[in-house]
Amino acid sequence: MNILLESQRCLDRLLADESWPQMSQAARSVFEIRLRKEFPKLFANLFALYGHRYDFYYYLQQLLASLAQAYHERPRALKLKDKQRQVDPHWYQSEDMLGMACYVDLFAGNIKQLKAKIPYLLDLGVTYLHLMPLYDSPKGDSDGGYAVSDYRKVNEQLGTVDDLKELAKALEKAGISLVLDFVFNHTSDEHRWAKAAQAGELEYQEYFHMFDDRTIPDQYEQHLREIFPQVRRGNYTWNEKANKWVWTTFNSFQWDLNYANPAVFNAITEEMLFLANLGCEALRLDALAFIWKEMGTNCENQDKAHTLIQAFNSCLQITAPAVVFKSEAIVHPDEVLKYIAKDECQLSYNPLLMALIWESLATRNTQLLSQSMRKSFTISPDCAWVNYVRCHDDIGWTFDDEVAQNLGINGSDHRQFLNQFYTGRFEGSFASGVAFAENPSNGDCRVCGSLASLAGLEKAIQANNPQHIQHAIARILMIHSIILSIGGVPLLYSGDELGLLNDYSYQQDSSKQHDDRWVHRIGLSDQALQQASHPQSAQFAISQGLKKLISLRQEHAIFGQSATTIIDADSSHVFAFNRQNNAGEQLLVLCNFSESPQQLSSQILRSLGSQSSKNIINEQTLITNNSHIELQPYEVMWLVKN
Template sequence: MYEGERTQREAARSLARLLPRVAQAFADAGGSADDWTVFEQRLRREWPRLFALLLGLYGTQYDFFYHLEQLLLAMAQSWCERPVWLKQRDAAREADTEWFQSERMMGGVLYVDRFCGTLNRLREFIPYFKELGFTYLHLMPLFEAPEGNNDGGYAVSSYRRINPQIGTTAELAGLARELDAAGISLVLDFVFNHTSDEHEWARRAQAGDPDYQEFYFLFPDRSMPDAYERTLREIFPTVRRGSFTWRPDMQRWVWTTFNSFQWDLNYANPAVFRAMAGEMLFLANLGIAVLRLDAVPFIWKRLGTNCENQPEAHQIIQAFNAIARIAAPALLFKSEAIVHPDDVLSYISPWECQLSYNPLLMALLWESLATREVKLLAHSLSHRFRLPAGCAWINYLRSHDDIGWTFDDNDARAVGIDPWGHRQFLNTFYTGRFPGSFARGLPFQENPDTGDARVSGTLASLAGLEQALGSGDPNQIDIAIRRILLLHSVILSIGGIPLIYVGDEVGTLNDYRYVTDPTKAADSRWVHRPKRNQAAMDQRHDTTTVAGRIFGELVRLIRLRAQLPALRDGGMEIARSENRHVLAYVRQSGSQRVFVLANFSEYSQTIAGNLLRMYGPGNELFDLVGERTVSANEALILAPYQFVWLTPER
């Protein structure tokens, strides 16, 4: 008998044995017969996959079937408690599995406390989000976390209690429903690699509870930490050298990949997997539409490796995916894997993470802006952009985090670039140290041993607006605005879901006041996490202001995108522009075709007419952005940082 057939037989037998008890528990909890029928159908569909994954992860554990039964009971209980409106959304999105691949999808991301203070206050800004065309709103971590430095909320002390200064869990659930009624899907982080050292599980471990000590990696001496660290890379070298923290209260070393107050969870323990599955289903039942899976590469540890992107990490996420398909089918996963492009792609599939950040596009857009050349961007996208059916990129220009140069070294060498030297140049350029640089960024986590670093800064400051405003030169201000709009034009037209860090739409600059706060001063990422720029928002309809120019053009592009099915998620073909400064690509859906050209230089560039005839949809074209006719029988002149979206003549 083949191994797969044996596993399928075991899956069938286990379900037959466990199902009666689960059905009885569902009925005892007040679940209806109709709801049970729906649950059972989904369970039978997903069970072979879920069972095989869990068997591979935990099948050698003596109590494997106990954990399996408890997981089934928790799933049934969660479905029984799932609000009716969410069950209706489940059914609708199961019937329309491509709902998130529409040309109308538009995302925004913000910190609630930085933007407006509270969840209740955030409701007042729903009209603003709709004005921007948002159909997707990501709220950065807002759950209980330690006072002071908590890694921007990523040190979670409870997955079920909101930071009381921000609001309550009931208010979050109410906001989710109100956003849904406005056509906006709510996105939250699922910080499942680690908890804070103040989480209940960590406190029990600190108190000596052996069950909860097995939730983490605790070592009495340096022998095992030293063995692991021979192959680990340092993530926050300026915060703490190494990946382990000594806890004198426990007389133990604790695995802390990121900060000393963030304890890595031990997913080799099935109790950890089951506990986190329960937290995931709790969040899903609040009305969360998408969970951003934080730090996905790090969730499985193996001695002798860098403990990143291990096979079991994928199995764990796939198992969470199967659980969601059973008990919360409308829930999607978005992976946060800021690693090598090959590893980023490995997390993306309908059965793992349907969505993923696109760090390669983000990094190489900034690379092209600095070099004024698109050769690395075009070469990398030509073979690294395509995704499996049923999946989509989240295309962004910046986030709450730093910018790292995660391009592939061989891609760089293929176009004549030295990878190490180029990363040094980019760090120098975007921290304003390179002669003639327009950028005003700050270094993040410079490693004196390796020379590695990343970059912090708002989009506007990195794109030159801060420098231009300081000079008072209207020409430089105009050029900076053109850069900002050029970058947005690409994420709006290249396919996937565009994501705006709220504040960028009005040209928010770096906020250097973070250095006066002792809990933030050591983390330069706070320079691009400013409070709401209300003054700029008030100017958004005044096109004589910088904020108004950026906002007005950006909203116009967003509305234009929403009218172009060719820009929905799907195929993207890189075209050879024969001009090293101009990125060119084709978007097509059905009979509609759009040819995009983007000039990454501050000088005018010429595109030959034969290129327009080769890739463009006809001899007479219409530039949707400039609202003008373009003839493919003559050369096209692109002004500095100009972009065009070409379709057949109207």
């Protein structure tokens, strides 16, 4: 069969579908042009997934009708945005980009009140706002909202869908792109599909992975990881009502969707387009590594997971092309890269950079960071990294064991060391973190804690040690300086702009105490804001220092669209890289990851191509000669040609 020919023949038939909504001729023609362009790819991907089924064409027809309907419902202002983005598809590569992720309630109370916080965001320079999942979800523990009961309903505590639409408009007016979660690997057990499945409806039981006994689960289980071993062992949960085992990769109340069923693909596409039509400009694809299950594999990063995401992407290109995907693949670095492509995910979290920044802080050695970035930083020029140091989740040490091996580092021993270091069990560690998801079978764990606490501020303040406080502040600013300069969208996690410390109050809350990630999900209180306004406080130094770095980034085009090259510095404590753009501008970044001064040969400045260079952070001039340049403890230099 010739797929291209077949897809064209099929499309001609589908275009005659009379169940589509009545559109104006102009609207219909825009839709048709996009559909014709994207359809061969969409068809090929869906055919690879579902072509073997007798009902393939039925589902295809149903899908196109949904796309037409969602396009028809897409508000005019958003259609305009679609057009604007077409002429500026690489908007996320701009030096102006600065992201922030926050929980609506912790940051502002509710959605309406968040609108009043827009000036705060603007003052910081934020242009991209990721709101943690704010959909209807089970009362009590809902995995921080990642168990969705209704994608079309906002959690009552936070507001309504209308509030969210209003907020999207207000943000757009302020030049801030709204980012929402697309939690599509699973729904909550209270979603209407899951309820129907529990009531015994076969059609909906096929929306999930449900089994009468342990035979098949046990076969799968031989190859599966456990993600939250602290709450439940294994990947399945017995459901009394349905009298079946249900696949639950995460918490027992999060039911994995069955994408081998085309009805699920169609249904979730409708939910996705509903979110797109609310006015968000990026969708964060939660847990996307897990969406395709294949017996005999670990059921992560399967080829068909990519096929599915590309198919979803085509649906967006046809209906809401202003919206881009952000990949949340917190997996092996080689697998992370596979999700990043113009027709798959245009944006991706950079978990490798995140983990190795912390690794270098602990070891004071930047070799693993440098070698790993050299291997894995370059991505398609159409795409961008989302660089972060902390987020709402734990830290997992996802580096490549082979890269480590080449440096004489044993991967699993090193992970054990890092866990001990960041949970404060390693003597002399500056960090105050909490172990998370400890696996009793193999001793694995991951690390929680706020950026400031992990970087040493909590301990330093407790000990009332001014030098340690200074070091902690310098560490915090240095690691922020990396995400602000290395290339991509820097993403701050709300609270870190003020250096907030761990909040242990979750240990008293029965719906939170078993999930230590709450230690770093901290409310932005008036008290915290006040504290940060005292010039003597560490929080003041952090917030002012950070603001300065952000303004510098936004003032210089070199931080936007330009290539990144990792450089060897003649000190294993220094992380160095160069940025270079088409206009011939350059930036050299040097970061000292140790608490002792480091001397580098001034030859490193040569790459800038002039005798004299300027550190834009402190306006100091440096001369390339035969002597050395000195970096103070945890100092960063952003050097440009003078």
